[in-house]
Amino acid sequence: MTTVxxxxxxxxxxxxxxEGRVRAVxxxxxxHARKLADELGAPVEVILLGESxxxxxxxxxxxxxxxxxxxxxxxxxxxxPEIYTEMIVRLAQExxxxxxxIGSTPMGRELPAxxxxxxxxxxxxxxxxxxxxxxxxxxxxxxxxxxxxSIICPERRPQMATxxxxxxxxxxxDTSRPGRVAPLVVPKEIPHRIETLEIVRxxxxxVPLESAAVVVAGGAGAGDPGGWRxxxxxxxxxxxxxxxxxxxxxxxxxxxxxxxxxxxxxxxPELYLGVGLSGExxxxxxxxxxxxxxxxxxxxxxxxxxxxxxxxxxxxxxxVPVLIEKIREYQTK
Amino acid sequence: xLKIVVCVKAVPDPEKADQxxxxxxxxxxxxxxxxxxxxxxxxxxxxxxxxxxxxxxAHVSVLSMGPPPAANVVKECLxxxxxxxxxxxxxxxxxxxxxxxAYTLARGVEKIGSYDLILCGRASSDGSTEWVGxxxxxxxxxxxxxxxxxxxxxxxxxxxxxxxxxNGYRVVxxxxxxxxxxxxxxxxxxxxxxxxxxxxxxxxxxQWGIDDLxxxxxxxxxxxxxxxxxxxxxxxxTREVEMxxxxxxxxxxxxxxxxxxxxxxxxx
Numbered sequence: 001m002t003t004v005x006x007x008x009x010x011x012x013x014x015x016x017x018x019e020g021r022v023r024a025v026x027x028x029x030x031x032h033a034r035k036l037a038d039e040l041g042a043p044v045e046v047i048l049l050g051e052s053x054x055x056x057x058x059x060x061x062x063x064x065x066x067x068x069x070x071x072x073x074x075x076x077x078x079x080x081p082e083i084y085t086e087m088i089v090r091l092a093q094e095x096x097x098x099x100x101x102i103g104s105t106p107m108g109r110e111l112p113a114x115x116x117x118x119x120x121x122x123x124x125x126x127x128x129x130x131x132x133x134x135x136x137x138x139x140x141x142x143x144x145x146x147x148x149x150s151i152i153c154p155e156r157r158p159q160m161a162t163x164x165x166x167x168x169x170x171x172x173x174d175t176s177r178p179g180r181v182a183p184l185v186v187p188k189e190i191p192h193r194i195e196t197l198e199i200v201r202x203x204x205x206x207v208p209l210e211s212a213a214v215v216v217a218g219g220a221g222a223g224d225p226g227g228w229r230x231x232x233x234x235x236x237x238x239x240x241x242x243x244x245x246x247x248x249x250x251x252x253x254x255x256x257x258x259x260x261x262x263x264x265x266x267x268x269p270e271l272y273l274g275v276g277l278s279g280e281x282x283x284x285x286x287x288x289x290x291x292x293x294x295x296x297x298x299x300x301x302x303x304x305x306x307x308x309x310x311x312x313x314x315x316x317x318x319x320v321p322v323l324i325e326k327i328r329e330y331q332t333k
Numbered sequence: 334x335l336k337i338v339v340c341v342k343a344v345p346d347p348e349k350a351d352q353x354x355x356x357x358x359x360x361x362x363x364x365x366x367x368x369x370x371x372x373x374x375x376x377x378x379x380x381x382x383x384x385x386x387x388x389x390x391a392h393v394s395v396l397s398m399g400p401p402p403a404a405n406v407v408k409e410c411l412x413x414x415x416x417x418x419x420x421x422x423x424x425x426x427x428x429x430x431x432x433x434x435a436y437t438l439a440r441g442v443e444k445i446g447s448y449d450l451i452l453c454g455r456a457s458s459d460g461s462t463e464w465v466g467x468x469x470x471x472x473x474x475x476x477x478x479x480x481x482x483x484x485x486x487x488x489x490x491x492x493x494x495x496x497x498x499x500n501g502y503r504v505v506x507x508x509x510x511x512x513x514x515x516x517x518x519x520x521x522x523x524x525x526x527x528x529x530x531x532x533x534x535x536x537x538x539x540q541w542g543i544d545d546l547x548x549x550x551x552x553x554x555x556x557x558x559x560x561x562x563x564x565x566x567x568x569x570x571t572r573e574v575e576m577x578x579x580x581x582x583x584x585x586x587x588x589x590x591x592x593x594x595x596x597x598x599x600x601x
Contacts, residue, residue: 078503081477106498110479113464117435117471122559125462139563145362147355147567156559193476193508197493201501214597238597250347250373250458252517257499263461271597280351281568282461292595293572294588306570310591312577312584319581326585330593333600 008136009098010045010067011037012158014088015060016079016107017050024165025103027063031171032130032163033101034064039132042098045069047091049084049184051077061179063171071184078199079107082190085114091184092119092158099138100158101130104263108162116160122153123160126262128167128285143262143281146303165210166266166288209258212241215269215290217260219283220247221276221297221316228253230320231275237327243267245283261286272308276316279304296320335391337382337450338442340469341410343369343403344459357567369399371406374454376522377515381484382452383414384520389487392416394448396441398426398434404538412525412533419445423542428555431460435468437553440546442473451512455480466514476511482518 011033015026030046037044046060049071057068071087092100092115100115102108104126116123124140128148131139138159139150153159209215216238218231228248235242243260244253260267261283272290276297277283284307287293293308298315305311312319345353345367352365371379382393395410397403398421407418421441429437442448451473453466463479470477478496486493491506497516507513543553551557577587592598 085471106480109463110467110477113431113467114471114477116464117432117468120432120559122430122432123462123464124560125464133563140560145353145355145565146351147357147565149562150564150566151560152563153560191476193511194478195506196503197506198504199498199501200503201498203500246458247347250517256497256516263456271592271595278351292592292597294592305574305576307572308574309572310577310588311574312588314581314584319585322581323585323588326582326589327598330589330598330600 006042008040008042009096009157010043011040012092012097012100013044013046013065014100014102014111015046015048016103016105017048017053017056020050020052020056022048022056022059023103023105024170025105025163028165028168028170029101029103029163030060030063030065032168033099034171036099036130036132036138040098040136043067045095045097047071047088049076049087057181059173061177062173062175064177066179068179068181069184070181071186073186075186078196079111080196081110081114081194082192083186084111085118086187086190087184088115089118090187097158100160102160102162104162104164112160112162119158121156121158121160124151125162127161127163128262130161130163143285146281148281164264164266166268207239207241209241209243209260209265209267212267212269214238214240214271214273215243215260215267215287216240216273216275217243217245217277217283218248218254218275219245219277220251222248222253223276223317225253227276227317230317230324233324234273234275234320237324237331238273240273241267245277245280274304274308275320277304278302279307335385335389335450336448337385337391337393337452338445338448339375339378339382339393339395339410339415340438340451340453340465341375341379341395341397341406342372342457343397343399343406344372344457346370347373347458350459355565355567360565362565369402369406371409372454372457374456374515374517376454377517377519378452378454379410379413379415380520380522381515383523386414394419394445396438396445397421398429398437398441400427404540407538408533409525411536411538412529413523414529416536418536418538420538420540421546422540425543425550426554428558429553430558430560431462431464431468432559433553433557435465435472436557437546437548438465438469439472440548441541442469444541444546449509451475451510453512453514455514455516463514466512470512473512476507477514478505478507478511479514480516481513482516
């Protein structure tokens with residue numbers, strides 16, 4: 001057996017499972033990690049923590065992992081900040097990864113920060129692209145200030161970044177790929193100052209955003225809860241999933257779960273209708289590969305009209321009720 | 334008595350923040366004169382602290398890192414009911430990323446002294462990374478619960494809180510001292526009262542710089558930040574827009590026709 005020397009440390013993905021199923025975003029990040037690793041000439045290593053995960057571990061190899069570090073223990077069944085952090089930090093100190101990627105999920109909004117602070121390294125949230133530059137440094141792209149900002153972590157390692165489901169495509173699974181599973185042991189001497197007593201999962205109402213063929217997204221232009229209900233009505237008559245922008249969430253008209261964009265969900269519908277929103281890049285980057293895009297907004301100069309196929313300049317509070325009525329007429333014609 | 338530290342951030346007014354943009358030619362930020370305000374979710378953190386003070390008695394310190402004008406935001410927190418206001422302000426702190434910010438805040442918390450609870454908003458409206466709370470907790474070796482939407486039980490040592498998940502929540506027990514980052518669901522922040530503003534006039538804001546915190550310059554600000562901005566670009570759209578005009582009814586009908594032609598609407 002020959003040993004291979006790598007110039008760069010491995011590219012890591014922290015995979016995440018819920019009730020034994022690995023989340024789609026983890027597969028997508030492994031697919032992207034594979035590309036980055038091939039450019040670097042480095043291996044892909046995936047960390048998977050949970051319980052009864054032999055089969056999922058094989059799927060991660062099929063998705064592109066060379067090694068899966070598998071922590072399989074009842075204590076790991078659900079995300080535990082102290083145990084997960086400790087296991088990842090210890091292994092990172094040993095393996096010295098070049099890059100560490102994590103999905104922007106509720107776990108991915110906390111765990112990477114706990115790990116990054118322990119490793120005293122940089123961390124970029126909600127990236128919409130991750131590419132290596134000519135110096136083989138990871139350019140971590142995030143939208144901001146009406147444009148795109150590229151963030152790098154030039155000196156410290158690993159270079160850590162999170163990205164949402166849908167930013168990268170799901171890789172083809174190749175079950176003939178070779179790879180190995182290495183077991184991880186749960187350390188004993190962990191402080192246990194946090195204890196999860198209960199996890200409650202609620203079935204989301206209506207059409208799920210990520211898989212919806214039609215998405216209606218509303219923004220600040222709704223004006224008030226009444227205006228928001230009209231946008232909800234439009235989503236219903238189009239059998240669409242309802243999405244939102246951050247201002248609509250901040251106003252309290254809708255839940256954080258409906259937010260589309262950089263720090264929210266990434267959707268790829270056939271038809272997207274943006275209503276009462278200006279088209280800030282933070283929102284627009286959350287719509288990937290839509291076939292047809294429509295915007296309704298009262299400000300003719302808003303950037304949304306540079307990013308859609310059809311534009312209507314009107315106050316959405318006036319226009320949406322008329323549109324709903326006309327759609328109903330058309331549907332019963 | 335509970336000792337609470339609320340970490341707050343002065344952010345560009347979210348209503349006007351879109352005036353700060355990347356210039357398409359120079360690729361530099363166009364600095365508009367956008368006023369600094371208290372980060373919206375930090376209002377929920379402040380409200381939680383004031384409610385705890387009213388219910389159990391507490392000493393509430395407000396800690397912020399920012400340029401000198403951020404003092405107004407600290408003052409606002411004093412008017413809302415905080416007892417002590419501290420602004421970490423120094424030229425050396427400028428350009429800090431989440432890690433350097435958390436590091437500087439951690440040194441500020443240590444200078445304040447002992448604490449039972451640190452409260453932060455879940456995210457800031459300008460950065461939206463959500464990293465500062467958990468990084469601060471790590472640097473202080475303190476447990477953290479993020480996305481707290483309800484405090485269910487207040488024990489002497491352990492508190493029980495509800496933390497949001499996508500489509501659900503978890504119930505977590507956490508041992509004090511702890512850091513909690515809070516969501517909008519936790520409470521409804523009160524508005525400033527006249528008597529609060531009057532009382533706040535008598536409260537002093539301490540400003541601490543790098544010498545007060547006794548930390549090296551290379552640990553803070555841009556120098557202490559693992560990440561830097563390498564490039565800013567503007568994006569060009571690949572779509573060509575067709576504007577639909579007419580009366581309101583005509584626009585609706587024309588749009589419906591476009592959608593029907595593309596196969597998105599069916600008549601019965």
